Amino acid sequence: MSSEVLLEVTGLTSELGDATHPVRVVDAVDLRIHRGETFVLLGESGCGKSMTALSLMRLLPPSGRVRAGSVRLAGTDLLRLTETEMRRVRGGRMAMIFQEPQTSLNPVMSVGDQIAEAVRRHEGRARDRIAARVIELMNAVGIPDPARRIAEYPHQLSGGMKQRVMIAMALAGDPELLIADEPTTALDVTIQAQVLRLLKELQVKTGLAVLLITHDLGVVAETADRLAVMYAGQIVETATTDAFFAAPAHPYSQRLMESLPSAEKRQGRLAVIPGRVPPLTTAFHGCRFVDRCARALTPCPEQVPVWRDLTADQGVRCHLWSAGAAESIARGAAQDSAFEPTLTQASAAVSGVQPAAGEPLLEVQDLQVHFPIHQGVLRRVVGQVRAVDGVTFDLRAGQTLALVGESGCGKTTAGKGILQLILPTGGSIQFRGRELMGLGYRRMRPFRKDLQMIFQDPYAAMNPRMLIADLVGEGLQALGIERTRAGRRQRVAELLELVGLDDDALDRYPHEFSGGQRQRICIARALAVEPKLIVCDEPTSALDVSVQAQILNLLKDLQDRLGLAYLFITHDLSVVAYLAHEVAVMYLGRIVERGQVAEILETPRHPYTRALLSAVPVIDSAQRRTIIRLEGDMPSPSAPPPGCYFHPRCPEALPECAMAYPEALCLSESHVVACRRVREAEQV
Structure with missing residues (x-):
């Protein structure tokens, strides 16, 4: 990282709405980003992170305006440029990739044409050289077979590939600064790892500076050089990554850290932040966090806290750091204990306790959900999409089974098939000993009371x-x-x-x-x-960590109080570690490994499970694994590869893996894995 300052933001203030009653979405923000640095803007939804980025790019909505401040990019004050001059900067010297690539790409243009448009606009190349530059950019962001992909449309690409196309478009102007607004929020951990690794590699090659907006503390820990914590339109703390995770200074930062789920917290409840971010129409008189802070002092409601530089690497906006109050920071953990929600005896009993033995509430055997592929005028069936292709598990009352895997592996389809919201093609689904397959709408109706779903x-x-x-x-x-x-x-x-x-x-x-x-x-x-059974389909995937903590606490309490069974569909393995009793890992419509949560997370045996776990970003550097790279995308369920479905991407594949799908191997009473490599190791 260079010591040269690339972007210097001073007193940036932006408003939305009527000038007589404005919404101040960004309030006197100061930032410095150096060349080659990854700087993270961290905070909950509604804190003003994205509005800060849009203010820097001068892309605020029509009702928005920058009221005050300066934004200097390598000495150029962007707020003083005309719109014509700003267009040369925007997408050129400074580019942005947005949170949802699907809505940012034009669905009726091929991805090659969209990248070419960016090349023409910012590089001014001759028409006969544009195609070569497009392929060069697609290679640079790791898109395989770019000569073929260049003619494809956004809907034909995976989420990770669409995000790579967005990065290629952003790189067309050789930017000095790349603003990435939640670029990995909707991606699986394996694709997230690929995108973050790509950004790091581009930084090394080009000296690119990255402003990364996120609420994922694991991503921050693994990618950021420095960060700023934002709350209600203000920066409340800045620090280097090491200093922040060693000792966050602001109470808001501390509560965010304590809200993270993990295996170590299974015995209790997650810390929560009561209330929510105040609306930015509020006329603030004191500290903006005061209504949610358990350690508020007398001046907090009425006196605006001043900014204090604690060290050369860390600063904070908080009255706790005023003269004579520093001791309260050291006592923070003890004081915060009074802030934890009261843990009922019932919740204390269930936390960390294995579910009671007994007859399974739900028994799923060889579940299949196939969708016909129609073609031609007569809509003849020419194939099948094998979304779920032989799933087997059981679930007991008071138990949580986590179903994990990449997007497109069939998790949600399996959940809907079990509830008969999608009619299964084959297999057996028994609820309390009663077969649900083939019941039809009317005969299924009495079971609706006991079987419910929480949608994503x-x-x-x-x-x-x-x-x-x-x-x-x-x-x-x-x-x-x-x-x-x-x-x-x-x-x-x-x-x-x-x-x-x-x-x-x-x-x-x-x-x-x-x-x-x-x-x-x-x-x-x-x-x-x-109900007796609830299918929870990614119920916390789009939530901030503080809100996620509230939902997970609630689900845990309700499970104990009512004896509910959960089929918890997710790709967030930190949530799995906190909530689940058992885990089933799914790939291309089949379960490749299943077992108790400790067996799967601590001693994974299937190469796919190990790859998933290695890609999970974690805060503690001592717990980080070497990332196992999975090349390419998951194959189409309409044409699964022969043999083991995972073998084309498996770094440990044997020649025999392409011959036949491996039989399930019982490693213990609860631990089952379908892998030829594991079977050979067990036979030695």
């Missing part, structure tokens, strides 16, 4: 035109559990209290709630009919 996107799962009272009570009415409106309303109020929401939510609409609150409402709706 809570907003998409709710009718935006219905009040919360009607949304949560819909199942009570449909299944005839509570026939009177007054009775349903009373029951819904009790459910909302159970998930930590006030009854004033009854007469509000879904858009009036935060993401975490909407997920709580979806949990209340699933609980309304008193």
Whole structure:
């Protein structure tokens, strides 16, 4: 990293909306980024991170404006440039990749044409040399077979490949600074590792500086040189990565760290931050974090904290660091213990306890869900998409089975197939000894009460035109559990209290709630009919760590109180370590390894499981594994490779792996793996 300052931001203040009642989304932000450095902007949703990036690029929405400050890129004040001059900088000297590549790419243009457009705009190359430059950029970002991919459209690419296309477009202008807004949030850990490694390699080759916006502390620990923590439009702490993770200075930073799930925290509850980020329409008079802070001092509500440089590497905006108050920082852990939610005896009993033995609640045997591929005018079936291709497991009451794997491996389809929301093609699904396969809509209806699902996107799962009272009570009415409106309303109020929401939510609409609150409402709706089994489909994937902690605590409490069984679909292995009792690892429609959570996370045997675990970003450098690189994408489930489905990407594949799919091998009573390499090792 060079000591030369590339980007210097001073007093940047941006507003949205009417000038008489503005929303100050960025408030007096100061930043410095050096050449070749990775600088991270960290914080919860709604803190102003993305608005800061858009202010730097001068891409604020039409109602937005930069009110004050300066933004100097290598000495050039970007805020004083005309729009014509700024266009040469934007995408040229400074480029940006956005959080969701699917919405950032033009769906009716090939990816080659979209990269070529960026090359023409920023490099001005002759037409006959543009194609060569496009292939050169695609090679630079690790897109295999670029000559073929150049003609493909965004929908034909995986999430990781789409993000690589976005990076290639950003590199077309040879930028000095790349702004990456949550570039890995929606990606699997293996693809995330590829994208982050790519950015690091580009930095080494070109001296590129990266401003990375994220709320993933693991990504921060593994990629950042320095960071800034943002809260309610303000920077509240800056530090080098080592200094921050050794001793975060601001109470907000400390609570973010303590909210992270891990195996070590299975015995208790995760720390949570009560409330949420205040709306930026608020007229702040003191510290912006005061209403959520357990260690607030007398001046905090009325006196704005000043910025203090603690060391050459770390600064903070907090009254706790005023003269004579430093001792309270050292006592922070002891004081914070009073801030933990009260742990009920029931929750204390369940934490870390293995589920009770007994007959399985759910038994799934050789589950298959295939989708026909139609072709031609007559729509003849010419093949099958084998989304789920022979899944077997069982699940007991009070138990959590985590189903993990990359996107597209069939996790969600398996969950929907078990609940008969998608009709399975074959296999057996027994709930409490009753076969569910082939029941049809009417005969399946009595089982709906016991089988519920929490969907990944809570907003998409709710009718935006219905009040919360009607949304949560819909199942009570449909299944005839509570026939009177007054009775349903009373029951819904009790459910909302159970998930930590006030009854004033009854007469509000879904858009009036935060993401975490909407997920709580979806949990209340699933609980309304008193189910025995809940399929949780990535219920925390889009949430900040503080909100995620609230949801995980809630799920754990409810499991103990009501004896619920969870099929927890996720690719976040830190959540698995905290919540799950057993883990099943899925690849291309089949389970390749299954066992107790400790067996899978501590002694993984299948090469795919080890690759997944190695790619998980972790805070503690002592716990980091050497990343096992998986080249290429997961094969299409419409044409799975012969033999073991994983062998084309497996770094340990044997010639025999391409011959036949390996049989499952029992390593212990609970640990099962399907791998020829493991079988040979066990026979030695």
